[in-house]
Amino acid sequence: MPQILSTSDADFEARFATLLTLKREDATEVDDEAAAIIADVRTRGDAALVELTERFDRVTLTPGTLAFSPDEIENHIAQVSSEDREALSLAAARIRAYHERQVPQDASWTDPHGAVLGWRWGPIEAAGLYVPGGTASYPSSVLMNAIPAQVAGVKRLVVTVPTPDGIVNPLVLLATRLSGVDTVYRVGGAQAIAALAYGTETIAAVDKITGPGNAWVAAAKRRVFGRVGIDMIAGPSEILVIADKDNDPEWIALDLLSQAEHDTDAQSILITTDAGLAAAVGQAVEELLQTLDRRDIAAASWRDNGAIVTVADLGEAAALADQIASEHLELCVADPEALAANIAHAGAMFLGKWTPEAIGDYVGGPNHVLPTARSARFSSGLSVLDFMKRTTMARMTPAALAAIGFAAERLAMSEGLQAHGQSVTARLSRLNGPRR
Amino acid sequence: MPQILSTSDADFEARFATLLTLKREDATEVDDEAAAIIADVRTRGDAALVELTERFDRVTLTPGTLAFSPDEIENHIAQVSSEDREALSLAAARIRAYHERQVPQDASWTDPHGAVLGWRWGPIEAAGLYVPGGTASYPSSVLMNAIPAQVAGVKRLVVTVPTPDGIVNPLVLLATRLSGVDTVYRVGGAQAIAALAYGTETIAAVDKITGPGNAWVAAAKRRVFGRVGIDMIAGPSEILVIADKDNDPEWIALDLLSQAEHDTDAQSILITTDAGLAAAVGQAVEELLQTLDRRDIAAASWRDNGAIVTVADLGEAAALADQIASEHLELCVADPEALAANIAHAGAMFLGKWTPEAIGDYVGGPNHVLPTARSARFSSGLSVLDFMKRTTMARMTPAALAAIGFAAERLAMSEGLQAHGQSVTARLSRLNGPRR
Incomplete structure (x- = not known):
């Protein structure tokens, strides 16, 4: 069972504070291993990449086969069903349409003394997108990272994706084709980050690296920060649902579970003004959990990090939401716009009960790469701006x-x-x- | 003497590549010391701050005197001359006018299916600005950091500035008054960063920390990144001047020296199409160096990191400029706009011979906190956007x-x-x- 809290509990403040600080610190040994791998790739280049890929992914490569050939990509993509192709194409089109509105404007004006001032935006020249392998190899994440880069005008866009035991995800390769990726390298881990940051004989260095990854990838990105740009270091996924009494408990339960199923470290929280809904959602989660293939992961996440909080009114809910500063915030209330106006901190808001968070993961249009671990207080989701930079001008x-x-x-x-x-x-x- | 290069030299590529990689790596021992200081402040709060300030700054404080009182600030400010006050006020007004144009727009639209999409920008709630003490205690940097935060709408804006041996810079305090700073704490070093990131009994934690500092401050900022937002980790200052033959060698020499005098690690480079100007500037630098109070610093910087490069034409100059991706780029040529259009990477551009870089440090309007060490390839100078964050919306x-x-x-x-x-x-x- 997750934590059940009420703002009327005597110990609410202390228990809520604990809920906010459940996140873990980074492990030192992972950082040391990432550092050693980076040093190895800097020194030995392709040879290190080939060896490390053999060791970690059990795949034998040569410098000539580090990249997928165009024919290989076409052959893999040919396996994709027309339904999947249609779904991915719709997602790409909607994500592109949303992000095209983010392209920033240049500015130039003459001040009262005759000085000409302004700024100019331009794309980063080369970007590298890390895509995890195995079960976390998400084609949607390829779109969410690559399309903003493409819209920004990045000239060279490459992907690294490990293929453990030679397993390739054809939808990932299709996603690279739908989003303007130039080259896909079948390497992963800290070694892929090192290659993108420093370059090897075969892989040219890029200027910025984005994309999710495991602890070694995160540690490596942190280490190359400054040498190249990086996006955020993403933590486990989070959702906060604020719901009034007029909701279907099953819908809310599925929304909570859709974060919980990502990762045992994910966090799903419901805040509701209605004790009856609180109980019904708790019950629905327990029942629906049993139906999920990923029930072990979702159950651990819900038990260890989940919470249901009952509040006196939506004002209390808004105040708690700002303290949580959640990555995803669903407002399943009668007037979601009014509630949204009272909440300052969230990565992405989903307004109204007809907007499940999963829509935002795939086809809503906004980016699904979002600030976690309360960093929505000071940072934003991935956007076209992350692939551009501004030069100030003065004459x-x-x-x-x-x-x-x-x-x-x-x-x-x-x-x-x-x-x-x-x-x-x-x-x-x-x-x-x-x-x- | 600095390096003298010509693109017609047989070994030009190799020597130019060396010039680009002169920057140093971080020292591990500084990082370890910063980590220990952060841990101490997290554990002991104000008591650690007071002890560390006694040890490093030889100043005895209590929790009650960590912050300057309003009366103290007024008394210090009363010492500022009317000329200095006028200069600082003009700078503040021009920086504010420039940055007010950067405030981003919210967006909301309805897609063809009736979904409402968009985003909303909002300010970070609390920001902390680090200001160095001693000779690097620059009132101009207070304006450049605090005014964008103020324009963004940050609710709580605090400054930490060490006062080694009790020395206070009245202009720094005046700058805090001109830029909406709420509280000024007289602490510095990694301990100030720790207090801003984690909070103590007296200093409330902030959401984002910006501002320059020494190696310990930089290491501490790197360590608290993620817990709070940070701006860039600024490296030594850099200038690249591109000049055609029609220039006064003394003006160019002074522009080069105005970076060299910052720091022995600073880097000043001249690229010119005119061998005569190259020689004359080299000569002028040597002569003018002798007149500077900071001649030891400037001479070491020029000798170790400076360079004069002659090129066949401005096309070559533009290509080299993109490789250097300089923090500051002066275009002292007949048609600076045309040259600017051919250069993608620079933190700030100064167009035409009447725009010395020093104008941008103080009163031009654009921000002087700019990407160094080639990071202009993927990042931008400080702006209002650094003190705001975006929430995406979908219904x-x-x-x-x-x-x-x-x-x-x-x-x-x-x-x-x-x-x-x-x-x-x-x-x-x-x-x-x-x-x-």
Whole structure:
């Protein structure tokens, strides 16, 4: 059974605080192993990649077979059913349509002194997308990472995906085709991150690495941060459902379970104003759990990290939601827009009972790569902006420099930075007319 | 003497590559010390802060005097000259005007199936700005960090600044007043970062930490990344000047020296199409160096990291500039806009000979917190966006779910995530009418 809390409990504050801090710290040994793998790939390049792939994935490669050939990709994709193809194509189209609205605008204006100011956005040149292998090899994640990069205008977009025991996911390869990926390398783990960050004889280094992965991948991404850009380090998935009494307990239970089935560390929380719904959802979860193939994972997640919280009103619910700052927030209430307006922190909001979180995982349009572990307080889901960067622009005229240069001279001197000041003074001294 | 290169040299590629990789790796012992300090502050809170401040800054504090009182701030500010006050106020006004244009727009639209999609931006609630003490205590950096936060709408904005031997910079305190800072704490180093990230009895934890600092501060920021947001880890400052023959060698020399005087690790590079200018600038740097108070620092930087590169034409210059991806890029050429259009990677561009980089450090308007060490390939300078986060929004209708739900069901099943699929199926089964 998960935790059952009520804001009217005497010990509510303490128990709720515990719920917020269930997340674990990183393991040091994983970090050390990732560091050793990165050093090996930096030193030995392709040879290290081939050896490590043999050891971890039991797959024998050569530099020439690190990448899937176009024919191989076509042959795998040919196995995809027309239903799956239609579903994935619809998802790609909707994700693209949403993300195309995120492309930022350049700006340029002339200030009152005649100086021209502004900024210019441009794409990152090369991006690498990590895709996990095995059961966590999700074609939807390929779309969610690659389409924003494609929309941003990234010139070279590559994927690394391990193929343990040679198992290839044809839908993953189809997803790369639907989202403009140039090359797919069949390597994974910290060794793939090292290759993307530093390059090998065969794999050219990229400028930014995104995508989910296991603990070694996360540790490796953390280590190469700065050398290349990385997206967030994603933690276990989370959902918070806020529901009033007018809900089907089974729908809510399935929404909670759809996070719980990801990972034993996932966290599903229901906050409701209705004690009857709380009990009914608790019951429905127990029953539905038994029907799931992944019931062991979902049951452990629900038991260890799940919670049902009853509150006096939606105001209390909103306040708790801001403390939780959940990755996914479902508002299954009569007026979800009004409740949304009272909640500041969430990665993605799903408004109304007809919007199950799973829609957002696949075909809603918004990105499903979202901030976890309360980081929605200060960060955002993946977007086109993550694959672009901004250069600020400034052009002074002699008149503009004459008008504002004195302040730069003065502040430079007060900071003890003489050359800074003199670089302005030298120019101002060339101008005719009175100096300030 | 710095490196003198020409693209016509036989060994140019190798020497240029060396120039790009001069930057140093982080020291492990600093990281270990920062980790120990963070652990101490997490365990002992204010008591650790007081002890560490006594040890490192030789200043005796109590929990009650960790923060400057409003009266103390007023008394220090009263010492600022009217000229300095005017200069700082002009800088604040121009930085604010620039950053107000960066406030992002919310979006909401209805898709062809009736689903409402969009996103919403909101401010981070609490931000902490680190300000170094001693000679690197720059009031301009307070403005550059705090004003974007203020414009973003951050509710609680605090500064930590060490006061070694009790020395306070009145201009720093004035800058906090001009930029909406709520509280200023006189602590520094890794201990200040720990207090901002985890909170103590007196200092409430913030959601994001920005601002420059020494190696211990950088190591501590890296360690608390994820617990809170951080800005970039800034490396030594850099400038690249591209100049044609029609330039005053002294102006260019001063621009190069204005980065060199920051730090012995700073890097100043001139690329020019004119061998005569190359020689004249080299000469001017040597002469002007002797006049600077910080000549030892600037001379070491110029000697160890500086370079003058002659190129055949501006096309070559643009290609090299993209490889360097400099923090600051000055385009001292006849048509700077045309050259800018050919260069993709730079933190900030300064167009034309009347735009010395120092203008951008103080009063231009754009932010002076910029990506270093080639990270302009994948990241941007500080902006209002760094103090806001985006929540994506989606609201399905029964009709929208009926139209697209099949794809979510299908993809969920293909990914082995049953509950995801069933959360959609349960809702679709409630709808009347034909199912796809």
